[in-house]
Amino acid sequence: MYLYLIFLIGFALFIVLFSLIFRQYTAGFKPKNNQISYEASADLVGEKIRKISSRPFLFGLEDNLVSDEDFYFDDINFYAIDNKQQRKVVFPLTDIIELSKTSITITNHRVWQVIINGADNQKIVFKFTHNYTLWNKDFVKFYKKIAQINPAAIKSKWSLWTM
The missing domain is CATH 1.20.5 (Single alpha-helices involved in coiled-coils or other helix-helix interfaces)
Structure with missing residues (x-):
């Protein structure tokens, strides 16, 4: 007893x-991005955007490590979409000043961060885990697109072994 x-x-x-x-x-x-002004996200249905993030599972602890939004991109913009509150924010890919991986890994997915130069030179930080799989290579396309637009923004190398 x-x-x-x-x-x-x-x-x-x-x-x-x-x-x-x-x-x-x-x-x-x-990150807490309080200076972002979101708008309604209902008009993204017709756009060709590619998802680059996934939501890891760590019994709720992942909510303290990654941003709440899902992340997408197309040829000219980066999208942060909060599906819970049906809102979005759009940034030009040219405003991305850093794409790097962090030291945190959740269920074999590395946490990456995107730093964007927002209004009034305020830095906006988003953290997410990529959705790279054998069939979905959109995160690598995003990585190469950022490397093409702004090579100085790439702070971490991408490879299949260090993803």
């Missing part, structure tokens, strides 16, 4: 300690 009680108390303390350590090391990792 006492052994079960000791086990339960120890497990509860482990959960509390793990959550405190996780919050300490992930505080400030997820």
